[in-house]
Amino acid sequence: MKQNKQTTLAVRNGITADKHHGAVVPPLYLSTTYSFADFDKKRDYDYGRSGNPNRDILADTLAKLEGGEKGIVTATGMAAVHLCTQILTPEDTILIPHDCYGGSYRLFTSLEKRGLLKVAVVDFTQASCYEQIKAIKPKLVWIETPSNPVLRLTDIAKVVEVSHSVGALVGADNTFLSPALQNPISFGVDIVIHSTTKYINGHSDVVGGVVITRTAELGEELAWWANNIGITGAPFDAYLTLRGIRTLNVRIKQHQENAFAISRYLETCEHVEKVYYPGLESHPQHDLAKAQQKGFGGMVSFSIKGTIEDTAKFLTSVEQFSLAESLGGVESLICHPATMTHAGMAPEARIKAGVNDTLIRISVGIEDVEDLIADLEQAFAKTINKDVAAGGEKSTQCCAARPALW
Secondary structure, X not given: OOOOOHHHXXXXXXXXXXXXXXXXXXXXXXXXXXXXXXXXXXXXXXEOOOOOHHHHHHHHHHHHHHOOOEEEEXXXXXXXXXXXXXXXXXXXXXXXXXXXXXXXXXXXXXHHHOOOOEEEEEOOOOOHHHHHHHHHOOOEEEEEOOOOOOOOOOOHHHHHHHHHHOOOEEEEEOOOOHHHHOOHHHHOOOEXXXXXXXXXXXXXXXXXXEEEEOOHHHHHHXXXXXXXXXOEOOHHHHHHHHXXXXXXHHHHHHHHHHHHHHHHHHHHOOOEEEEEOOOOOOOXXXXXXXXXOOOOOOEEEEEEOOOHHHHHHHHOOOOOOEEOOOOOOOOOEEEOOOOOOOOOOOHHHHHHOOOOOOEEEEEOOOOOHHHHHHHHHHXXXXXXXXXHHOOOOOOOHHHHOOOOOO
């Protein structure tokens, strides 16, 4: 029977596939090499870098979840990004967003400095980007939606339409939403990548990535490159990541519920300058998010009123959020993009992308949301209200503004 529902697919794909012993969960295959059936007659697998049963089940599951034809599992999320650049020559241009993830920006610009490709930067939230695509005629258009860390959205269908009209491929980083909340291939995107380290694995204990292609032909080309340059993922990592996928949809529901409550709280807090969350009606692209996403996700960013010193105080005052990079785990994380995730960007590029010194990004976990909001309140009190730091009474202004959502 065909599995149509994503939750069922995430749970069931690969289950009871073991033909030898009837194992319900796919066994772990750690062997680096496989015997040949006969002289010059190999079996399905011959060498671990080229193929592995666990990696193939993971790749197949993710390809089906995204609606693609081929999945290639890589050792890291950045390996997945790097793999996509293998289809470019020194004469080809990759068009990237001005506010893309700092690690991707660093990779693309570093490859350009080595003369391996050309980079053009545009703001995909501006209507002028479509004319720029037509004028530049890139080989690959790279989008992130929502973007990291200020959660700007790109109109996927429009970018695909214009890009394909000039012969460009479109690649999308779908890490922030996962296949549970957005499927770019359904809009015509040619390549989707994920850092599977994040929501797909969901437990902050495995580093990995995946590239998923709309066509089998492009998938085979990228699979050849992955084997050629040796960036395929390890069997045990694939085994654990597949285990994480089993609970993807139920985890995402709680991430999103908590993120929405926290964003509503932050929007009413007098110590917050601006909140970035597409689920809020105040977000300038709220309607676009509703049109192309199945949900708003678990990432929230905001700028506090104050200085970088105030920001540092706030970040070190929270107790239920771990000060760390990464995202998508069941535990809540908080980070300062300017000095952490986007430190690799040139200062002028970082500021242009909206990553200022008081911007904070939180990956909202699945803890009790009342505990998380109470923690933010006490951190604001320690940061803003000097009397609290000295043992005085706590200001109740943020607390009083808390929306009754739970």
